[in-house]
Amino acid sequence: MHGTKYWGSATIGERGQMVIPADARKALGIEPGDKMVIFGHDRGQRLVLVKSDVVTQHVTRALGDLAALEAQLREELGARDRGEDAAEASKE
DSSP states (O other), rough: OOOOOOOOOOOTTTTTTTOOOOOHHHTTTTTTTTOOOEEETTTTTEEEEHHHHHHHHHHHHHHHHHHHHHHHHHHHHHHHHHHHHHHHHHOO
16 A cells, blocks of 8 residues: 555553554654544444544645635626526517
8 A cells, every 4th residue: 555654563451542653653743642533444444543633634624625616616606697697688
């Protein structure tokens, strides 16, 4: 898999905790106190951890893209409606 790294393995303790290997924490910039968002993937066969600030950045960017798309669609629909109104007025 492209971009996939292997940093070792971790054991889940009695309290459900695991330690992320130090090399992985360093490479990914994970610091004590960082919040992680946990996703399940591939029908329960994978667990994906993502820093919450990264998720926030992606969601913020996606919402901005959607807002821009909405504005563009409103503009195009408005132009189309104005064109139809003008065409109807010229028929009268």
